[in-house]
Amino acid sequence: MNNPLLSPNSxxxxxxxxxxxxxxxxxxxxxxxxxxxxxxxxxSKKVGGKILxxxxxxxxxxxxxxxxxxxxxxxxxxxxxxxxxxxxxxxVQMVEKHGIPYHEKKLGQLFCxxxxxxxxxxxxxxxADAGARFxxxxxIQGISQELLQTRQPGENGKNRTSRxxxxxxxxxxxxxxxxxxxxxxxxxxxxxxxxxxxxxxQFGLNTVTTxxxxxxxxxxSEQKTLFAELSxxxxxxxxxxxxVQFRENLLFTHSGLSGPAALQxxxxxxxxxxxxxxxxxxxxxxxxLPEIYSFQWFMTRKKEGSRATVxxxxxxxxxxxxxxxxxxxxxxxxxxxxxxxxxERTLEAFCxxxxxxxxxxSGTVGYNKAEVTRGGVDTNELSSKTMESKKxxxxxxxxxxxxxxxxxxxxxxxxxxxxxxxxxxxV
Ligand code: FDA
Numbered sequence: 001m002n003n004p005l006l007s008p009n010s011x012x013x014x015x016x017x018x019x020x021x022x023x024x025x026x027x028x029x030x031x032x033x034x035x036x037x038x039x040x041x042x043x044s045k046k047v048g049g050k051i052l053x054x055x056x057x058x059x060x061x062x063x064x065x066x067x068x069x070x071x072x073x074x075x076x077x078x079x080x081x082x083x084x085x086x087x088x089x090x091x092v093q094m095v096e097k098h099g100i101p102y103h104e105k106k107l108g109q110l111f112c113x114x115x116x117x118x119x120x121x122x123x124x125x126x127x128a129d130a131g132a133r134f135x136x137x138x139x140i141q142g143i144s145q146e147l148l149q150t151r152q153p154g155e156n157g158k159n160r161t162s163r164x165x166x167x168x169x170x171x172x173x174x175x176x177x178x179x180x181x182x183x184x185x186x187x188x189x190x191x192x193x194x195x196x197x198x199x200x201x202q203f204g205l206n207t208v209t210t211x212x213x214x215x216x217x218x219x220x221s222e223q224k225t226l227f228a229e230l231s232x233x234x235x236x237x238x239x240x241x242x243x244v245q246f247r248e249n250l251l252f253t254h255s256g257l258s259g260p261a262a263l264q265x266x267x268x269x270x271x272x273x274x275x276x277x278x279x280x281x282x283x284x285x286x287x288x289l290p291e292i293y294s295f296q297w298f299m300t301r302k303k304e305g306s307r308a309t310v311x312x313x314x315x316x317x318x319x320x321x322x323x324x325x326x327x328x329x330x331x332x333x334x335x336x337x338x339x340x341x342x343x344e345r346t347l348e349a350f351c352x353x354x355x356x357x358x359x360x361x362s363g364t365v366g367y368n369k370a371e372v373t374r375g376g377v378d379t380n381e382l383s384s385k386t387m388e389s390k391k392x393x394x395x396x397x398x399x400x401x402x403x404x405x406x407x408x409x410x411x412x413x414x415x416x417x418x419x420x421x422x423x424x425x426x427v
Pocket of ligand 1: 021022023042043044048050051055056187193399401414416
């Protein structure tokens with residue numbers, strides 16, 4: 001007997017997932033394992049494009065310590081349910097089942113020993129085993145929805161279901177569950193688009209203002225003249241932005257600040273509540289010598305009888321070019337004096353600068369380089385258990401398109417796996 005929820009002349013599936021990235025494939029695996037007829041659509045010809053370029057080609061596929069504390073969202077509680085039901089260990093088990101060699105780099109970050117391609121292969125083969133199918137190079141032209149009342153509650157206990165129609169350039173598709181896994185706006189050249197946000201808007205769902213994140217900072221033109229020549233220098237530092245601190249490496253580039261420290265800080269630069277009325281903090285604070293209390297260190301050198309200049313001494317604990325530039329900028333008058341002739345008050349003030357170097361960057365680097373997009377579909381619109389829209393039955397949003405953004409270090413993939421898994425249990 002024909003399913004009355006579906007109309008003739010169109011291709012029918014139980015579940016259609018738009019976006020064959022990490023979140024979409026994870027959802028497809030688990031939906032298809034439940035014998036749901038599952039189709040993944042993607043406009044790209046290759047699946048998992050972001051996985052392939054992630055982690056320097058080795059994919060930092062999860063973080064052993066992933067928990068809600070490492071995510072930025074207007075609702076910091078939203079990610080708890082999915083992350084606790086699909087923790088990093090669950091993904092590690094899949095990696096081990098597929099015999100993929102991996103290692104822990106630092107701070108719980110797990111990377112493939114060889115190529116990120118192994119993670120894409122894993123997801124594709126799990127999809128194939130479960131029976132999920134792919135349709136790549138598929139341009140979505142429009143989506144419509146019809147709300148249907150059923151006499152008896154469905155699998156999810158609800159008696160309202162939807163029929164979605166998805167028009168592509170060469171087919172009309174229908175499904176009961178539509179999952180949006182189109183990711184964010186970062187790296188348009190590998191296929192990022194704002195389709196997920198447009199779909200949310202079309203169905204009346206609120207979105208939290210989006211911004212590039214995990215992308216580092218750009219210098220103002222004045223900072224460029226002062227610091228461009230430091231390009232290539234990398235230092236261990238403690239960086240603070242909007243009250244959140246990271247101990248990571250900072251890399252000076254010719255146009256700004258990069259490296260893990262700057263990437264982490266850039267996630268928080270716009271405030272923890274993107275889109276909120278509160279104006280975002282614009283400064284970052286850098287402790288260039290997190291291991292040493294520099295004033296004490298200089299005083300010890302003085303007691304030992306050192307007659308070196310502060311500039312030369314500082315070059316023992318910071319890269320020479322950086323030490324020179326900081327002294328020229330913040331220690332001008334006494335820069336050539338031997339240590340015993342330097343006023344302790346001036347030295348202490350200078351040391352304070354080294355531990356609390358405050359910069360106001362002109363902006364962040366932008367979507368062409370950003371690892372993620374902060375903001376997205378408002379979590380108030382979704383069930384934290386299933387990722388289903390509260391307004392539109394059968395419509396789900398998973399992965400980066402949702403307003404849940406992880407720190408650098410494997411947290412974003414963990415969110416993609418966990419949210420994809422959560423939807424995969426119910427679609
Ligand atoms: P993702 O972006 O992966 O997938 C979305 C899919 O939707 C794509 O296949 C795209 O083609 C498709 N799509 C988009 N628009 C469409 C349209 N209009 N029609 C049809 N299909 C459409 N994270 C981490 O945890 N560890 C790491 O090592 C890294 N490293 C890293 C490096 C770089 C350079 C980047 C850019 C990002 C990372 N990330 C990361 C972040 C991580 O890649 C990202 O958070 C996840 O891939 C998000 O997974 P999703 O499946 O949600 O989106």
